[in-house]
Structures are given as C-alpha cells and as structure tokens.
Amino acid sequence: MSEHGGETKDSSGCAGADSDRLLPLSVSDKLTIVVGNTHFSEEKKLLVQSCDYFQALYRSGMKECQQEEIHLKCLRARGFLIALAVLRGEIPILDEDDIVEAIECAAFLQVTPLTKYLIDFIDADNCLLMYHTAATFGLMRLHHAAALFIRDMYDDLEAEVRNTLPSDLIAYIESLTPQIFVAVGAHVTCGVDETVHAASRTVCFLDETSKGWKVLTDLPLEASTSMAGVTVLDNKLYIIGGVHGVQKQVVDGCFCYSPENNSWRRSAGPTQPRYNLSLVGVDSCLYAIGGEYERTVMSSVEIYNLKSERWTFAAHLPRPAAGAACTKTMSRIFVCLWKPMETSEIYEYISGTDEWRLVTTLIRHQSYGHCLVGHRDNLYIMRNGPSDDFLRCLMDCYNLTTAQWTSLPGHFANSRGSLFTAVVRGDSVFTLNRSMTLEYMVHGRNWKPRRQMKGFPRSGSVWTFLLRLPDALMLH
Incomplete structure (x- = not known):
C-alpha cells in the first residue's frame, strides 16, 4: 500500500497504479461494520484498498469474507468514524480523545491514510500525546x-x-538528531582550472550554539546551484538542473548528498533538460516543475521515483512557469503561478488523478507571490511591497481547512530577499540573508521574531533547507 490515500504506487512513478488488482473478485458492494452499538455502511472496495486488516481478511478465504456484516470488538466507534472521514477525503478536527481513538483504530486496522493524516496533524499541543x-x-x-x-x-x-x-x-x-538549518549559494559549475571559485562552492550549516556558520561539504565539480532545482527528501539533498556559462548551458544529471555517508551520488536527470525549475519532494518522489530550456519557459512536469529510479512525465502546469514559488505541507504539493494583472494563483497537484487543481486566487495591487511556505494547514505567500518594492515583504495566509485568506499585519524587512528563502522547522520559520539569520515563531497564523543569528557569508542568491546531521559532521 502507498502513502497517497491508499493508492498503489506504480513502479513508473508516484501517481498511483490500478489498485483494483489488489482486490479479490468477491469484493464488491457495501459492507456493514458494527463497532460497539454503532453500525457503519461502507464500500468494501474502499476498506480493502485502505486498510491492511480488510485486505488480509478478504484474501484469507475465511467465512467472514461471505458475510455482509462484520463486528469489530476491539475498537471504539468514534475512532472508526474518524478513519472513514479521512478515507473519504475529509479533514476532521481532532481533540485529545479523538486522537487516542484514531490512533487505536489506525493501529488495529492498519489504516495507512489515517496514520499519514495523524502525522500531518502533529503540532506542539498534541505531539506528546x-x-x-x-x-x-x-x-x-x-x-x-x-x-x-x-x-x-x-x-x-x-x-x-x-x-x-x-x-x-x-x-x-x-x-534522535534534530534538523539543522543549511544553506548553499547559487554557484555555477567549477572546472578544474577554476579553483579560485572552489572555496565559495560549499554547503554550510548553522551552528545554533555558536550562532555561526560551518562548512558541511563541497559541491561536486560538475554540479551547479545557479538556476537549479534544490530540495531535501528523506534527509538527502538533491540538486537538479541548473546552468553554467553565459549561454546558460543546462547541467545534466541529479546530484544527491547523503549526510549519513557524507558523500555525493550522481544519477540521471529529467528526461526534459531544464533550468530555473521548481523542485519538491514528497513520499519518495521528486517533482521537477516547469523551468526553462533554451530560453523557452515550459509547463512540463516530471516525477522521479526514488525506488524505481525512473523519471516519468506528469500533468503539465496550467501554463508555463519558471522559478515558480512551490511548497509542500501535509504531504501535499502547492505551486504559485502569476497571472497578469496582479493575480497570484495557487494550484495543488492531485496525484490520484494526475492533475493540477486551482485552490485559490489572490489579487493584490502591484504585487505577486514570490515565495510559498506551508505550515500545517496554512499556506503563507510572501509578495513584494507596493510599486515592486522588494525591500519590504508583505504576507498573506490561506487556510486550507477554512478556505479563508488572512493578511498578516504590518510588513517584513526583506533585505536581499531573506523571506523568499524561508523554511519551517516545527513551529519555527528560519529566514536568511547576508546580514542575519532570523527565526520566527508561528503563533496562530502570525509570525513573531524569536531570535537573531549570523547571516550567510555569501553574496547572491541562496538556497535554504533542513537536514539531520550526524554528530561527527557537526563536530568536524
């Protein structure tokens, strides 16, 4: 079973295969589930696809396979009701008692989508429970x-x-090892005779004890972070595409850094060479979104399955986009596209149907979304100030549960684009520029400055992300 709402991942990609092949021929129609004194009527197909318990039951050949009514004596009704809501695509809000009963149900029935939903629901108030x-x-x-x-x-x-x-x-x-704030500047490929530039081609991490930056690793000579796609998935850093030279020659290949081994590995890049792309990783898949090739902006999207090590094309973006603001939250992928005049549209990629679905639209005078950050069920869109003022950053929040927009009060200093590189750790958001690293606490839907540390000692654009680093790397 997969982590995409019970769908089965095809070896060719993450969008899902025909999960019906997992179902025995006898599974059809409705099934009545009795939990305590409560009766639930649900499609057998949904239960078998989503719950290991029912899948094993209907493969076992036991007499229960022929029954139209099954009693679950080890569960409570509220937990099973929550599981059904999640399987139907709903977003139930859970109190402490609900959480306990939902965990009990997820464990007993092995409901993968419910487990995934609970993981996405973790916050500072419920994490200990x-x-x-x-x-x-x-x-x-x-x-x-x-x-x-x-x-x-x-x-x-x-x-x-x-x-x-x-x-x-x-x-x-x-x-366990905590996540560490990591950054790398935008650098082109470095030939063997360009050692003068090699000193700046380093990936660095923030030592929060000394509040300073330390070198983690050097970029491979063939890799470029200039106009590349950069992301972290399963605690590995991926760099895809990018350019070198004044002619913007595309760097072919995918470069992967593993902190565990402190080593780089190169693999095949996207089928369509691209630079200035957006890159995001979810559920063991990398999504290379849009970008440019030969100075032509593209709408194509490709998915790399880490397990099969294969690239496959997915649904195109609604329109061509290069360097589009992109984020993931609650295991969902969102991209922000500009649409003249003064319109920022947020789309979500729906893996089950392989489509980009319009989520919401934001219209602001002389302002477009330049960065998208997800924190639980909130999407924060950072945009330039009035009259293309990039020294001030305005922020709006869209709540996925209520489908409501909120404008955050005031404006945020955005010297050299610091808020356009924000990353989330727990309930904190880290932003960065040459002058300072600033950590915000997410309180409600607002960001409150928490502490300030040293800025990143590199000029130009910068990529930021989080990694869990072994103690040996932290000390060396």
Whole structure:
C-alpha cells in the first residue's frame, strides 16, 4: 500500500497504479461494520484498498469474507468514524480523545491514510500525546514522526517532556538528531582550472550554539546551484538542473548528498533538460516543475521515483512557469503561478488523478507571490511591497481547512530577499540573508521574531533547507 490515500504506487512513478488488482473478485458492494452499538455502511472496495486488516481478511478465504456484516470488538466507534472521514477525503478536527481513538483504530486496522493524516496533524499541543499513545498501541511510524517533531522543538518542550513521559520514551527522543538549518549559494559549475571559485562552492550549516556558520561539504565539480532545482527528501539533498556559462548551458544529471555517508551520488536527470525549475519532494518522489530550456519557459512536469529510479512525465502546469514559488505541507504539493494583472494563483497537484487543481486566487495591487511556505494547514505567500518594492515583504495566509485568506499585519524587512528563502522547522520559520539569520515563531497564523543569528557569508542568491546531521559532521 502507498502513502497517497491508499493508492498503489506504480513502479513508473508516484501517481498511483490500478489498485483494483489488489482486490479479490468477491469484493464488491457495501459492507456493514458494527463497532460497539454503532453500525457503519461502507464500500468494501474502499476498506480493502485502505486498510491492511480488510485486505488480509478478504484474501484469507475465511467465512467472514461471505458475510455482509462484520463486528469489530476491539475498537471504539468514534475512532472508526474518524478513519472513514479521512478515507473519504475529509479533514476532521481532532481533540485529545479523538486522537487516542484514531490512533487505536489506525493501529488495529492498519489504516495507512489515517496514520499519514495523524502525522500531518502533529503540532506542539498534541505531539506528546501522539508520541505516548502511538507507543502504547504500537503505531511505530507515527511514534517516530512525533519523536522527531519533539526533538526539533526540544528547547521549548524539554521541561514538559521530562515531567510527562517515562524515561524510555525520553531516551528515544534524545537519541534522535534534530534538523539543522543549511544553506548553499547559487554557484555555477567549477572546472578544474577554476579553483579560485572552489572555496565559495560549499554547503554550510548553522551552528545554533555558536550562532555561526560551518562548512558541511563541497559541491561536486560538475554540479551547479545557479538556476537549479534544490530540495531535501528523506534527509538527502538533491540538486537538479541548473546552468553554467553565459549561454546558460543546462547541467545534466541529479546530484544527491547523503549526510549519513557524507558523500555525493550522481544519477540521471529529467528526461526534459531544464533550468530555473521548481523542485519538491514528497513520499519518495521528486517533482521537477516547469523551468526553462533554451530560453523557452515550459509547463512540463516530471516525477522521479526514488525506488524505481525512473523519471516519468506528469500533468503539465496550467501554463508555463519558471522559478515558480512551490511548497509542500501535509504531504501535499502547492505551486504559485502569476497571472497578469496582479493575480497570484495557487494550484495543488492531485496525484490520484494526475492533475493540477486551482485552490485559490489572490489579487493584490502591484504585487505577486514570490515565495510559498506551508505550515500545517496554512499556506503563507510572501509578495513584494507596493510599486515592486522588494525591500519590504508583505504576507498573506490561506487556510486550507477554512478556505479563508488572512493578511498578516504590518510588513517584513526583506533585505536581499531573506523571506523568499524561508523554511519551517516545527513551529519555527528560519529566514536568511547576508546580514542575519532570523527565526520566527508561528503563533496562530502570525509570525513573531524569536531570535537573531549570523547571516550567510555569501553574496547572491541562496538556497535554504533542513537536514539531520550526524554528530561527527557537526563536530568536524
């Protein structure tokens, strides 16, 4: 089973294969599920596709396969109701009791989409409950995800952790590596006779203890971060495309850095060479979105499946776009496209149907969205100030649950585009320029400055992301 709402991932890509091939011929029509005193009527196909429990049941040949009514005695009705809501594509809001019952149901029935939904629902208020309850019911994927969230926010949560959790659960959290803020400047490829530039071709991380920057690794000689696609997936850094030379020759190939091995690996690039693309990673797939080739802006999109190591084309963007603002949140992909006059449109890629769906539209006088940041069910769009003023950054928030826009009060200093490189860690947002690294706390839907550290000591554009680094790399 896959992580895309119960769909099965084809070896050729992440958009899903024909999941009907997993179903026995006898599975059809409705099934009545009795939980306690509550009766639920649901399509057998949906249950078999989404729950390992029902899939195993209908493959077993047991007498229950012929029954129109099945009793689940180990669950509570509210947990099963939440599971059905998630399977239908709804977004239920969960209180503490709901979370416990949902975890119980996800563990007992092995409901992959519900587990994924719970992971996306983790926040500072519920992470300890998620962590402890998932450990109790043996839902280890959620248990690990909640532990990582707590580790990333340990400075804020340590006191509560020590007063709430048993020692073995505390020890597991402290054994994990927190995410570190990492940056790399936009550099072209470096030939062997260009060693004068090699010193600046480094990937650096922020040491939050000393509040300064340290070198993590050097870029491969063939790689370029100038107009490239850069993202992190499964704690590996990927650099795709980019250009070298005044003629904007496209760099072919995909460069992958593994902190675990402190090494680079090169693999095949997209079928369509491209630069100035947007790159995002979700569920073991890389999405190369739009970009340019031979100075022509493109709408094509390609997906790289890390498991099959194959590129496949996906649905084109609604219109050509280069360097489009793009983000992921709650395992969903969003892209911001400009549309004259003064219109920013946000589209979501729907993997199950391989389509780009318009989510919302923002119209602001003399202003377009230049950066998109996702934090749980909120999308933050950063745009230039009035009259193309890029020294001031205005921000609007779109809530995916309520489908409502909110304008954040005031404006944000945006010297050299710092807010256009924002990344989220837990409930913090890190922004960066040459002058300073500024961390914001996300409070409600607003951003409040929290602390300031040293800026990135490189000129020009910069890419920022998060990695979990082994202790040996942090100390070297």
